Amino acid sequence: MECLNCGAPVLENGHCSRCGMNYKLLAKAYNTSNHYYNLGLDRASVRDLTGAIDALNLALKYNKQNINARNLLGLIYYEMGETVLGLTQWVISSNYLPGEGNRAVRYIKEVQADSDKLEEANQLAKQFNQALMHARQGTKDLAFIQLKRILANYPHFVKGYLLLALLYLDNGNHDKAKKALKRVLRIDKNNTLAVRYLAEMGVTPREIIDIKERSRRIDVDSAYTDEDQYKSELETFVQKGLDDIDNPDLSVGSYQEINHNRFNLVYVSVGLILGVLTFWLLVLPTKLNLVNKEKRNQQLAYSEEISEKNVTISDLENQVSGLEKQLAEKKAQEEAAKQDTKDSKEAFSVICDHIPNTAYDALVAEAAKAITAHEYAKAIDLCNVALQIQEGADAYYNLGKAYLGNHNEEKAKTAFLNIKDNYPESSHMEEISGYLEE
Amino acid sequence: MINFDEEVRKFKPCLEVSQAEDAIYENDVKDITDVLEEMLLQLNQREK
Numbered sequence: 348m349e350c351l352n353c354g355a356p357v358l359e360n361g362h363c364s365r366c367g368m369n370y371k372l373l374a375k376a377y378n379t380s381n382h383y384y385n386l387g388l389d390r391a392s393v394r395d396l397t398g399a400i401d402a403l404n405l406a407l408k409y410n411k412q413n414i415n416a417r418n419l420l421g422l423i424y425y426e427m428g429e430t431v432l433g434l435t436q437w438v439i440s441s442n443y444l445p446g447e448g449n450r451a452v453r454y455i456k457e458v459q460a461d462s463d464k465l466e467e468a469n470q471l472a473k474q475f476n477q478a479l480m481h482a483r484q485g486t487k488d489l490a491f492i493q494l495k496r497i498l499a500n501y502p503h504f505v506k507g508y509l510l511l512a513l514l515y516l517d518n519g520n521h522d523k524a525k526k527a528l529k530r531v532l533r534i535d536k537n538n539t540l541a542v543r544y545l546a547e548m549g550v551t552p553r554e555i556i557d558i559k560e561r562s563r564r565i566d567v568d569s570a571y572t573d574e575d576q577y578k579s580e581l582e583t584f585v586q587k588g589l590d591d592i593d594n595p596d597l598s599v600g601s602y603q604e605i606n607h608n609r610f611n612l613v614y615v616s617v618g619l620i621l622g623v624l625t626f627w628l629l630v631l632p633t634k635l636n637l638v639n640k641e642k643r644n645q646q647l648a649y650s651e652e653i654s655e656k657n658v659t660i661s662d663l664e665n666q667v668s669g670l671e672k673q674l675a676e677k678k679a680q681e682e683a684a685k686q687d688t689k690d691s692k693e694a695f696s697v698i699c700d701h702i703p704n705t706a707y708d709a710l711v712a713e714a715a716k717a718i719t720a721h722e723y724a725k726a727i728d729l730c731n732v733a734l735q736i737q738e739g740a741d742a743y744y745n746l747g748k749a750y751l752g753n754h755n756e757e758k759a760k761t762a763f764l765n766i767k768d769n770y771p772e773s774s775h776m777e778e779i780s781g782y783l784e785e
Numbered sequence: 786m787i788n789f790d791e792e793v794r795k796f797k798p799c800l801e802v803s804q805a806e807d808a809i810y811e812n813d814v815k816d817i818t819d820v821l822e823e824m825l826l827q828l829n830q831r832e833k
Binding site: 352431432435465469475482517 | 789794802803805814817825
């Protein structure tokens with residue numbers, strides 16, 4: 348046999364050859380340690396964590412190297428929100444039995460892998476210590492605030508619930524204390540402190556068992572608040588019925604300050620509606636009347652202007668028609684005058700054609716006399732008059748001679764050329780051709 | 786009746802991470818083996 352303590356061979360007298368330990372005694376101690384470990388395991392499996400801690404501590408007193416007992420103890424502390432205490436047990440365990448075969452090594456790795464979690468655990472410890480300090484110093488309000496904050500973030504923290512329950516008890520708020528203790532009993536079924544507090548509050552053992560039973564429905568992973576107390580539909584219904592029996596319509600309602608802020612929106616809405624109505628009924632009609640009156644005046648002004656314009660237009664139209672009439676009359680007169688002129692010209696030509704023209708001959712003879720008398724200007728006028736009456740070679744001949752006498756050779760030449768072109772067989776041709784040649 | 790001050794005094798502060806090392810070294814729980822070792826040591830000293 349080998350010594351359970353050092354591994355050396357055991358002598359026949361039952362003592363270790365090296366350390367001198369009594370084998371039977373050690374075996375008995377180790378066996379007892381395992382027994383308490385089993386007890387602790389059983390208690391932990393039914394969430395009797397306080398009982399499990401007691402059993403496991405005993406197991407470690409018989410054998411401090413009971414790895415399973417130490418690991419389980421660490422786990423229970425961890426479950427109750429005391430992470431550092433749990434880590435401590437696992438570190439000691441891993442020190443006794445290093446290597447992957449020890450679960451504590453895995454637990455430590457998992458916790459260390461999440462640095463935030465470790466930091467959170469540290470913060471939790473610090474905050475709880477602060478709350479405890481506040482409670483001890485009498486600043487209970489601060490302790491309340493701190494604990495509520497802690498429990499909202501760490502709903503498994505048994506110590507926190509117990510301190511909160513104690514504060515509520517001191518405060519006389521038994522309902523809230525009971526609620527916090529229910530949570531404790533949900534996590535740690537036989538927490539002795541919680542049971543003692545409940546007993547001190549006057550809760551009978553029977554009721555405590557009921558509370559334990561009902562606490563099973565609490566979701567311990569949910570954040571703790573003072574209000575979230577679970578009640579089944581039936582419980583709520585029965586509770587309401589009991590409350591109604593206790594207070595049968597005698598209550599007149601509790602005094603409550605009216606929260607005016609809630610009605611602000613209503614006030615604003617009513618104000619807006621009244622404003623719109625006032626505008627609609629009082630201001631709008633006056634404005635409309637003013638606008639209509641102005642519109643009517645404008646219409647009248649425009650009508651007057653239009654009528655004036657119409658009068659002007661009709662006057663102008665009359666004028667135009669009068670002028671058109673006058674124009675027509677004038678045209679008619681012109682036509683008549685033209686017709687008269689035409690008739691006169693026709694009559695004159697008829698006269699010229701049919702009546703023997705003695706005036707031409709007389710005028711030509713007078714012109715010849717004037718040339719002879721060297722009165723060339725007179726001769727030119729006479730010839731022109733004669734040519735107006737009738738064109739003829741004699742008139743042109745005398746006219747040319749008169750221009751020559753008057754030293755106007757250009758015009759004289761023109762007169763002679765007329766004879767040459769129009770009267771080539773004239774008796775004056777011989778005389779003027781010599782001149783034209785010159 | 787619960788005495789608040791007395792009860793509060795029973796609450797122990799939580800261990801912080803910085804205190805973990807000290808806690809590990811101070812965790813010197815004696816088990817049966819330690820007790821037996823001490824007894825043997827004392828016996829041996831007496832015999833001497």
